Amino acid sequence: MDFEEATFNISSSLAMKIHSDGDYCVPTITLCGLQKLTLSLQKWKQLTKDSNSILLAIDGINEESFGYESEWCLGGNFYVTIHRSIQETSHLSAIVDIRKRTKIHGKIIDSDEGILLTYSEFRQLMKLTSIVEKLIPELVNLRPCWEGDDHYNQLGALMCPECNPYEYMNWLEYR
Numbered sequence: 001m002d003f004e005e006a007t008f009n010i011s012s013s014l015a016m017k018i019h020s021d022g023d024y025c026v027p028t029i030t031l032c033g034l035q036k037l038t039l040s041l042q043k044w045k046q047l048t049k050d051s052n053s054i055l056l057a058i059d060g061i062n063e064e065s066f067g068y069e070s071e072w073c074l075g076g077n078f079y080v081t082i083h084r085s086i087q088e089t090s091h092l093s094a095i096v097d098i099r100k101r102t103k104i105h106g107k108i109i110d111s112d113e114g115i116l117l118t119y120s121e122f123r124q125l126m127k128l129t130s131i132v133e134k135l136i137p138e139l140v141n142l143r144p145c146w147e148g149d150d151h152y153n154q155l156g157a158l159m160c161p162e163c164n165p166y167e168y169m170n171w172l173e174y175r
């Protein structure tokens with residue numbers, strides 16, 4: 001990545017920032033609205049892969065929405081869900097919720113780390129997919145960690161911060 005930061009305005013209340021984070025200069029993507037949410041490249045890639053399925057599910061709200069997926073996992077306990085009000089049947093009123101879940105007393109619940117996007121914000125954001133891939137070329141061939149050789153055995157996945165974010169530290173000593 002040969003730039004420090006790039007910002008795209010998605011709407012009057014939402015921007016996307018691409019920036020190099022930390023000592024390793026790994027690019028990350030941050031959505032800045034009322035809340036802020038930073039996505040790793042792997043999670044962004046998964047979001048763009050799932051975007052058609054997410055949009056299809058939202059468009060299907062008007063019709064028979066039975067049979068559409070309603071939850072997508074981006075890895076690392078980040079999930080995409082769709083909120084819709086029962087009174088409002090237009091797909092334009094649907095809200096895309098991208099949120100990390102957390103484990104409290106053995107129960108998995110939604111955390112405060114997340115962002116809500118309107119239907120049109122989500123559409124606009126996903127239109128930037130190819131522009132983002134031009135800025136971060138490694139995205140094009142990025143394969144999710146769970147397709148990697150080290151994940152063939154269960155121990156590899158247990159040691160992975162992406163796949164086992166709460167307990168991977170406990171497994172590192174088995175390496």
Ligand SMILES: [Zn+2]
Pocket residue numbers: 145146151157160161162163164
């Ligand atoms: Zn993994």
